[in-house]
Amino acid sequence: MTGFELTATALPLFAPVEITLDALSKAALYIVIASGLSLIFGLMGVLNFAHGSLTMLGAYLGGAVMVALVSSATGQGMRLLLFFVAVAVVFAALTAFGAGVERVLIRPIYDREPLFQILLTFGLVLVLDEAATIVVQLAGLQPQTEWQDAIGTAPEFLAARYDIIGTSTRGLYLFEALVGLLVVTAIFLFLTRTRYGLYIRAGSEDPEMTQALGIDIRQAFTVVFGVGSGLAGLAGVMLMWDPRFGASVPLGVETLLVGFIVVIIGGLGSFKGTVVAGVLVGFVDAVMSWLFINYIDFPGLPELVMFLVLVTVLVARPQGLFGVEEVGGH
Amino acid sequence: MLVLYPFIYGFLTSISLSLLGVSLGELFTVFLPRVRTMVVVLYVGLFAMSFDFVSGYTGYLSFGHAMFYGIGAYFVVLVGTGKIPGLPAETPFMLIIVLAGVLAFLAALAVGAVSFRLTGVYFAMVTLGFAEVAHVFIRNWSYVGSNPRDGVGVVGRDGFAVGIPGIDALQFRLGRLAGDSFENVLGTGIDLGAAEVSFYAVGAVVLVCYFAMQRIIHSPFGRVMVAIRENEERAEAVGYNTFWYKLGAFGISGFFAAIGGALFAGYRRSVAPENTFDLFVTADALLAAIIGGFGTLAGALYGHLFHEFLQGIFTTESSGLARFLRDTLSEGILSAGVGEFTVLEFINVFIDGRAELYLGVIFVAFVLFVPRGILGSLRDRLGGPLAETIPERLRRYRR
Numbered sequence: 001m002t003g004f005e006l007t008a009t010a011l012p013l014f015a016p017v018e019i020t021l022d023a024l025s026k027a028a029l030y031i032v033i034a035s036g037l038s039l040i041f042g043l044m045g046v047l048n049f050a051h052g053s054l055t056m057l058g059a060y061l062g063g064a065v066m067v068a069l070v071s072s073a074t075g076q077g078m079r080l081l082l083f084f085v086a087v088a089v090v091f092a093a094l095t096a097f098g099a100g101v102e103r104v105l106i107r108p109i110y111d112r113e114p115l116f117q118i119l120l121t122f123g124l125v126l127v128l129d130e131a132a133t134i135v136v137q138l139a140g141l142q143p144q145t146e147w148q149d150a151i152g153t154a155p156e157f158l159a160a161r162y163d164i165i166g167t168s169t170r171g172l173y174l175f176e177a178l179v180g181l182l183v184v185t186a187i188f189l190f191l192t193r194t195r196y197g198l199y200i201r202a203g204s205e206d207p208e209m210t211q212a213l214g215i216d217i218r219q220a221f222t223v224v225f226g227v228g229s230g231l232a233g234l235a236g237v238m239l240m241w242d243p244r245f246g247a248s249v250p251l252g253v254e255t256l257l258v259g260f261i262v263v264i265i266g267g268l269g270s271f272k273g274t275v276v277a278g279v280l281v282g283f284v285d286a287v288m289s290w291l292f293i294n295y296i297d298f299p300g301l302p303e304l305v306m307f308l309v310l311v312t313v314l315v316a317r318p319q320g321l322f323g324v325e326e327v328g329g330h
Numbered sequence: 331m332l333v334l335y336p337f338i339y340g341f342l343t344s345i346s347l348s349l350l351g352v353s354l355g356e357l358f359t360v361f362l363p364r365v366r367t368m369v370v371v372l373y374v375g376l377f378a379m380s381f382d383f384v385s386g387y388t389g390y391l392s393f394g395h396a397m398f399y400g401i402g403a404y405f406v407v408l409v410g411t412g413k414i415p416g417l418p419a420e421t422p423f424m425l426i427i428v429l430a431g432v433l434a435f436l437a438a439l440a441v442g443a444v445s446f447r448l449t450g451v452y453f454a455m456v457t458l459g460f461a462e463v464a465h466v467f468i469r470n471w472s473y474v475g476s477n478p479r480d481g482v483g484v485v486g487r488d489g490f491a492v493g494i495p496g497i498d499a500l501q502f503r504l505g506r507l508a509g510d511s512f513e514n515v516l517g518t519g520i521d522l523g524a525a526e527v528s529f530y531a532v533g534a535v536v537l538v539c540y541f542a543m544q545r546i547i548h549s550p551f552g553r554v555m556v557a558i559r560e561n562e563e564r565a566e567a568v569g570y571n572t573f574w575y576k577l578g579a580f581g582i583s584g585f586f587a588a589i590g591g592a593l594f595a596g597y598r599r600s601v602a603p604e605n606t607f608d609l610f611v612t613a614d615a616l617l618a619a620i621i622g623g624f625g626t627l628a629g630a631l632y633g634h635l636f637h638e639f640l641q642g643i644f645t646t647e648s649s650g651l652a653r654f655l656r657d658t659l660s661e662g663i664l665s666a667g668v669g670e671f672t673v674l675e676f677i678n679v680f681i682d683g684r685a686e687l688y689l690g691v692i693f694v695a696f697v698l699f700v701p702r703g704i705l706g707s708l709r710d711r712l713g714g715p716l717a718e719t720i721p722e723r724l725r726r727y728r729r
Contacts, residue, residue: 047451108698114450115391119620120697126613126690134687138679253609257462260455268451300466307463311444314456318448 018167019286025173027282028180029245032238033255034262034274035187036231042204042269043224046106046117050124052256054094054229056132058236059247061093062086063150066240076155083237090237091230098229102222125252133249146246154241172241179238183231184275190227191271200224204269261310267323276321284309335529339365363635363642366525369532369597371638375631376536377590377611378618383543384583386625387552388576389559391454394441394461395615398434398584400468400606402591405430407601410484413473423490423504423596427535430592431585438584442577449562458609465607481602490596492531502531504597532593536631539586543627546582555579559625617689621696623703632705637689644685652682 037051065086070079101124109116136143158172191197199220202210211217235255239245245254262281266273288302298304313320339362363371381395405414409426412419417426445456468478475482489503489510503510510527522530546552554575557565566572595601605611614637615630622633643651655677665672700707705716712719 047455105694105698112701113389115389116697116701118391118451118454119616120694122613122616123690123694123697126617126686126693130684130687130690134679134684257458260458264452264455298470300470303466304463307459307466310459311456311463314448314452314459315444318452 015290017165018169019283019290021164021167021169021173022289023279023283023286024177025180025282026285027279028177028183029235029238029242030258030262030281030285031275031278032180032183032231032235034259034266034278035183035271036228036235037259037263038266038269038271038274039187039200039224039231040228041263042271043200043207044110044221045114046225047114047121047268048225048228049118049121049256050101050128051228051232051259052252052254053125053128053132054098054232055236055239055255056247056249056252057097057128058090058094058233059150059240059245059251060132060136060147060236061090061233062237063147063153063240063247065089066153067149070153076157079153079155080158082153083241087234087237090233094233095226095230098232099222099226101229102225106225107218107221125256129249129252132252136249143249146243146248147240148246150240150247151243158241176238176242183234187231187271196220196223258306261306264310264320265313267320270320270322273320273322281306281309335365335368363638364525365523365529367638367642369525369528371631371635372529372532372536373590373593373597374614374638375590375618375634376539376593377587378615378622378630378634379540379543379627380583380586380590381612381615382619382622382624382627382630383547383586384579386619386627386630387547387555387559388579389562390446390449390576390580392457392580392583393454393609393612394457394459394464395583395587396607396609396611397441397461397464398438398587399591399594399611400464400601400603401434401437401584402427402430402588403595403601403606404468404474404591405433405588406490406592406595407482407484407599408474410487410490410595410599411475411482419487423492426490427589427592427596430588434588434591435581435585438581439577442580446573446576446580458612461607461609461612465603465609468607469603479603481600481605483600490599492535492596502527504528504531504593528597532597535589535593539589540628540631543582543586547627551575551578617693619703620693621703623706623709624701626703626705626709629703629705633703636704637685640689640692641685644681644683644688650682652677655681 033051033055036054037048040046040048040051066079066082069082069085074082105120105124106117109120133143141147154172158175159170161168161170162174189197191201199210199215199217202213202215203217203220207217236247236251239251239255240247245251258281262277263274264277265281266275266277284306285302288305292298292301317323377395377399380398381392385391385395406423406426408414409417409421409429410419417429441457441460445453445460448456468474471478491501491503491510504527510524547555554565554570554572557568557570558572558576562572591606594606614634617637618633619630620633621636622631623629656674659673663673665674696703702710709715709719712723
């Protein structure tokens with residue numbers, strides 16, 4: 001009883017800090033989850049339903065790398081270093097996988113209705129999820145619940161909680177916000193400072209004109225689908241340590257839906273929109289989670305409100321906050 | 331064919347003849363879906379047909395269709411547990427079905443009014459969004475039961491009966507345990523078990539729904555639906571207000587989806603969020619519609635039959651292929667193989683309960699290579715609906 005009174009009086013004062021810290025880590029995660037989707041849709045107009053499943057694969061793959069390399073004797077700094085090794089491995093593996101999928105499966109159906117691209121990538125979800133379930137079971141793990149061993153490979157200074165201005169947060173959440181910032185910067189530089197980024201921006205604007213200027217847009221498609229898949233995997237590696245997510249097969253659908261929400265709210269095909277929407281959704285999620293924990297006894301509150309925001313945005317501005325009207329309006 | 335299925339199944343699986351040391355009856359048990367699986371084929375088939383009705387004919391992919399199925403299913407269970415004010419638990423099932431349909435119809439109109447402001451990919455995503463809101467809601471709505479995440483069941487009430495309310499002799503109760511069974515029907519010496527009775531009772535409702543949807547598709551209204559799929563701008567230019575047609579089609583589709591869900595709940599007597607409102611329930615309809623033939627209506631039922639057929643073969647239960655192989659193959663064959671990886675290992679890993687994997691692969695293959703589906707391709711080959719062209723062909727051969 002005293003505990004309740006304590007929280008009830010102490011929370012409102014520091015609630016903004018607590019919510020902001022929570023929101024920053026969520027926003028970072030959501031942006032990374034959604035950025036690959038956004039890049040792919042922006043250039044190719046393909047809505048990749050398999051994106052979440054790729055995140056799920058990334059989480060397992062990253063977890064496998066960590067569990068294989070980390071022993072209880074591994075130092076804390078070394079674990080952090082290995083995290084970036086896992087990021088590199090997973091990004092490379094899924095980029096290659098995504099490029100292969102684009103070449104073999106998606107290329108034949110560009111000239112068909114967009115409906116078939118949804119169907120095809122959705123079929124991939126079924127195959128990937130089931131294949132992952134089989135492999136995970138063979139490895140003696142339970143596919144429906146989080147992979148605790150992978151969570152356990154996180155360095156202690158990330159797993160621990162720290163007191164910040166009256167509230168406490170996990171080191172990991174701050175770390176996630178930092179990695180998210182790095183990823184956003186990297187993508188932004190990729191889009192604005194590299195030749196391929198130029199192709200992508202040009203291709204999103206007007207694919208035919210880009211082709212007419214002598215750019216091999218098909219190759220750009222393959223690269224972008226690969227990079228988008230790699231980003232999905234990277235998001236998975238970020239989630240593998242997070243006790244709120246963790247590597248599991250249902251993670252695929254969970255992250256796919258979040259990715260959709262962010263990408264649609266931001267406007268399909270606009271990276272800037274994705275970043276803004278990611279922050280927005282992160283804050284909505286954090287505020288609603290806070291309300292749920294303290295005041296409103298309804299566990300589905302954050303998800304419910306996130307979807308309501310989505311529906312409201314779609315009704316008020318179908319092209320999303322930063323979207324261009326024609327993109328995706330088939 | 332489908333009408334006589336229980337008898338064909340009963341006959342084929344009881345054959346005691348054996349071929350090369352393998353009993354034919356057992357072989358049929360492995361490869362033919364059981365009668366109670368056929369009941370599932372019927373109600374999920376109806377759901378898939380309702381999905382095909384709106385998505386296959388207007389071209390708008392309704393990715394949240396599970397919502398309407400779930401509304402139907404939950405409505406039945408809520409009435410059955412006496413939780414809907416004004417409707418006693420013993421309300422006749424036929425009335426509940428219609429009310430469930432009307433409720434879903436209204437829900438579909440509400441969802442559609444918002445969603446049809448959008449097209450293509452956006453429409454698919456926003457309907458998915460609505461269904462997920464409903465999913466989250468139903469998972470946490472404690473009014474439904476003490477543990478809404480695990481779903482609820484109907485306890486106490488008699489079996490849900492299909493038939494004419496008020497006349498007991500014309501009521502047939504559904505269910506594996508609560509269902510009716512008849513011995514020696516009308517003195518013909520035929521016994522009907524609970525599964526068979528459910529099969530015919532559910533089948534009758536599904537058939538009526540199928541004819542109703544077929545009728546709508548061949549009406550002027552249905553023509554406009556196809557026109558919207560083929561070229562919406564042109565349909566609009568001709569003078570149709572396509573919005574109202576799309577909305578109407580969506581509502582009707584929701585109505586029939588809810589009836590599918592209501593039959594499911596009436597037969598199973600329990601519902602859970604993951605087998606009603608889940609994205610993968612929509613996926614079932616999608617698979618069925620694509621494999622059976624998008625925009626063919628009846629194809630969806632056959633598509634789901636194919637689904638259950640595969641699942642029946644790869645099931646872990648005693649009628650599955652894995653169990654059969656383990657029992658039939660000799661010890662020598664089972665332990666043969668490369669190193670650790672034996673035939674037995676292969677069966678356990680790649681056959682036992684793996685239908686979903688192969689189904690996913692087949693689905694992808696269909697999208698790539700057979701976009702018209704089974705029934706659609708057959709119709710292309712024969713040049714018209716099967717019911718018209720097959721008798722024609724047979725007649726030609728007879729001469």
